[in-house]
Amino acid sequence: MEPEKQQETVRPIIDQLKEYAETRFKLIKYEVIERGTSIVADIITDIIIVICGVLAFLFASFTLALWLGDVLNSYWKGFGCVTAFYLLIAIVIAVAKRGFERPIINMMIRKLFK
Secondary structure (H helix, E strand, O other), X not given: OOHHHHHHHHHHHHHHHHHHHHHHHHHHHHHHHHXXXXXXXXXXXXXXXXXXXXXXXXHHHHHHHHHHHXXXXXXXXXXXXXHHHHHHHHHHHHHOHHHHHHHHHHHHHHHHOO
């Protein structure tokens, strides 16, 4: 084979490899952008859900305390009962901390790698 003809066949291959590398780089860049925006959107919606849940929990707790205060004819007793209930829940969670950590960790890992 002539050196000139061999150089002509090698040239299109090199051009194709360059084009393939550029296309592959763009694809990886778009995949990273898509994954990043997906994670950010997921985090933002989770934060909104948590905020709404906390607000609903606080208003429900306040309503329960007022209702118990009305039933017990003393608002401080109603708020005291709700406080004692939450203190009991906190103690149970502190004792069983290991059992609560693993599912939360697994959920976060699944969410990160979905």
